[in-house]
Amino acid sequence: MSRSAPLGAPGEARSVLANKPFRRLWISLSLSSLGDWLSLLALISLATILTQDSAPLVQYFAVSGVVALKLAPPIVLSPLAGLLVDRVDRRLTMVVGHVLRGLLYISIPIVGELWWLLAATFLAEVAALFWAPAKDATVPGLVPKKQLAQAEKVSLLSTYGAAPVAAGLFAVLASVSSLLGGLIPSMGSPEADVALYINGVMFFAAAAVVWGVPVPKREAPASAAPAAPAPAAPPAPQVPFDDPNARTAPIPDPNARTAEIPASGDPIAATVETPVLPDPAELAAEQARAKAAAKAEWQKNRFRPENVLRTLWEGRRYAKAAPLVRGLLLGMLAAFAAGGAVVGVARVLVERLGAGNAGFGVLFCAVSAGMAFGVFAGPRVLRDFSRRRLFGLSIGVSGVALLFAGLIPDVVMAAVLTFVVGAGAGIAWAIGLAILGHEVEDDSRDRAFGFLHAAARVVLLVSAAVGPLVAGVIGDHGFQVGELAYDFFGTAAVLIIAALLTLAVAFVSYRQVAEETEVPLFTELVAALRGVPVATEKDEERLPGTFIVLEGGEGAGKSTQAGQLAVWLRDEGFEVVATREPGSTKLGMRLRALLLDKEHTGMSPRAEALLYAADRADHVGEVILPALRRGAIVISDRYIDSTLAYQGAGRELDSAEIERVNTWATDGLIPHLTVLLDVPPDEGLARLGGSTDRIESESAEFHTRVRKGFRELAERDSGRYLVLDAREPQEQILREIQRRVRPLLPDPVPQDAEAITGMMPIIRD
Ligand SMILES: Nc1ncnc2c1ncn2[C@@H]1O[C@H](COP(=O)(O)OP(=O)(O)OP(=O)(O)O)[C@@H](O)[C@H]1O
Ligand SMILES: Cc1cn([C@H]2C[C@H](O)[C@@H](COP(=O)(O)O)O2)c(=O)[nH]c1=O
Secondary structure, eight states, X not given: OOOOOOOOSHHHHHHHHTSHHHHHHHHHHHHHHHHHHXXXXXXXXXXXXXXXXXXXXXXXXXXXXHHHHHHHHHHHSHHHHHHHHTTSOHHHHHHHHHHHHHXXXXXXXXXXXXXXXXXXXXXXXXXXXXXXXXXXXXXXXXXXXXXXXXXXXXXXXXXXHHHHHHHHHHHHXXXXXXXXXXXXXXXXXXXXXXXXHHHHHHHXXXXXXXXXXXXXXXXXXXXXXXXXXXXXXXXXXOOOBSOTTOOSOOOOOTTOOOOOOOTTXXXXXXXXXXXXXXXXXXXXXXXXXXXXXXXXXXXXXXXXXXXXXXXXXXXXXXXXXXXXXXXXXXXXXXXXXXXXXXXXXXXHHHHHTTOHHHHHHXXXXXXXXXXXXXXXXXXXXXXXXXXXXXXXXXXXXXXXXXXXXXXXXXXXXXXXXXXXXXXXXXXXXXXXXXXXXXXXXXXXXXXXXXXXXXXXXXXXXXXHHHHHHHHHHHOOEEEEETTEEEEEOHHHHHHHHHHHHHHHHHHHHHHHHSOOOSSOHHHHHHHHHHXXXXXXXXXXXXXXXXXXXXXXXXXXXXXXXXXXXXXXXXXXXXXEEEEESSOSSHXXXXXXXXXXXXXXXXXXXXXXXXXXXXXXXXXXXXXXXXXXHHTOEEEEEOOHHHHIIIIIIITTOOHHHHHHHHHHHHTTOOOSEEEEEEOOHHHHHHHHOSOOOTTTTSOHHHHHHHHHHHHHHHXXXXXXXXXXXXXXOHHHHHHHHHHHHGGGSOOOOOSOTHHHHTTSOOOOO
């Protein structure tokens, strides 16, 4: 998954939903998502009710079984779906999947037996396995490429937004049924049954809606045509694949991300027609080439449903990644585990607290709404507080809330506290994704996010399924201390254990993720709560921006790298000011002309040093400091070290004096990072070609001294320098610079929280 663009204004969401075929698919998805969440609640609840007269351990096992059977199939069996999705009619797959699920859910309350509840849950999930990839493979054919990211986000929003809605609906159903149960005692509490019937109806409605989606016919990939047919050969037929039932005109799909294989299983058979060629051997060779090319193209483009286990296996190296990435992954997964523990034990917990299904709905609603709140509000909370610190802290807050939810046997408190658990997890998820997006290199970002999503699903499954088992093993206990009676439930013990583990992870990831700073945590927190900047001793420490300088001899590639770096950082969403010395201000331009004009050959070295310092003073005052105060990233092509190397080492002036003059000229502003591009002078000068200016035309000895001067400066202050061999390829140099720059960047918190929801792991659909 790429770091997708934010959903943007609601208008953009509307524009993708204005597309009627996609809107139908989305409505179908929303209905089935709502049904999915509702079924999770109803099934857990029904399993608890069906086992209420059995031993507590049986009840815990039943709940755990439902959770496992509901969440495991998409993880374990996803490769199966991949075998079929490119081979069968997608619309039919979606319709049949929905109808089957509807029938299965309706059958559960009719049969009314635990074994069938578990079996039907599993079968419904197997049916869902095929719907999801069929839907995913259909979207690119319905939506223009530029709206694909929006389509994906709209889908994810309705998938996750459905969770609190379903929980609220379930709580309302439970309240209504207990009200009616009070009036008509023989009625019992049929809310779980009713929820499953409603569920069935929702899936039937989803099937009816998706039946009307005009799943586009596909054209054969262009490369499937014979590569170079003889003039007499007819053009390759554009054989439409897919959907014999299509009732509407095929939608042309210039952006198709997917290619389909015909029913025969041979991607080529339908696309290569025998041209009339004079030489049969040549024709056969031609056809073989075309077939191989088309097959390669199909392989490249064919839709691949997510294979969770493979993604996990391929991404295992992230467990050994740098501490920062490791800390982020660990913390985000712990946040998910905390939420999973609540979901797993909530139903039995509320029963112990005497709240029943309504309480379960409220608790589920609280944790899912808390998570949604955290994800949306997280980036806006404590804007002046370090995101890296907030990451660990919010996991810690989740842990503390979970601890109290376990300790206080009260359903109202449990609802409030589980909301806090969800909110903390949501904030950590949002911040973690934003930081991870900047930490991981562009080319491995997709894999890192894929790994995170896959791991999050497994963690959720394990925590939600194992929680009830542990609760069953611990059992429920009552304590009597004098007059005081305290009921301690197995479910509460699970919450406490989960809380302690979450707190331990919060501590570890805080240490790995939070940057080292002299500002104490409490001071920063108080300042952020009051909305004032943290008071520090030195003025420059207050500058929120980042100052990066590129140095080196003539033709080393400074301007090239400065430009590339600026492009990358702007792409990452930062304000970047790319500048250079001498000559970035009005006065500086005149000074540059004076300094580089060969008319002034023989200028006194001190005058030369002072003119460069004058240019720098103006540059710092007019360009660099204002940008750093705004929080921008300033990239300067040359700075003080150039004077130390050229006028100090090159002209053999006293470097301490040069430093003093320049400290005064710049008010002591030093860069956060200086990248030295080291190149032998003759190679660098050869790159420039053409006419030379006053400094470039200095002697070879002069340039050799300059190079040596730069290298000595870097050795003296190696922590602030990155020295690179400027003879390496430009792309490699840029990668090295990016690697070094990443940790210096300000906290990347996107303004659009939707960008983060778009990165939630797909747990269902
Ligand atoms: N790594 C590299 N390998 C080969 N050529 C490069 C490399 N980097 C830049 N160049 C080429 O070298 C030439 C000089 O590059 P550039 O202008 O970026 O250098 P510079 O250090 O800014 O020069 P100046 O000394 O004028 O400030 C350009 O033609 C550029 O394309
Ligand atoms: C800042 C600074 C520069 N120089 C020299 C180095 C170069 O020859 C020119 C600047 O031109 P560029 O090719 O655009 O980099 O000026 C110097 O001698 N001292 C300095 O402080």
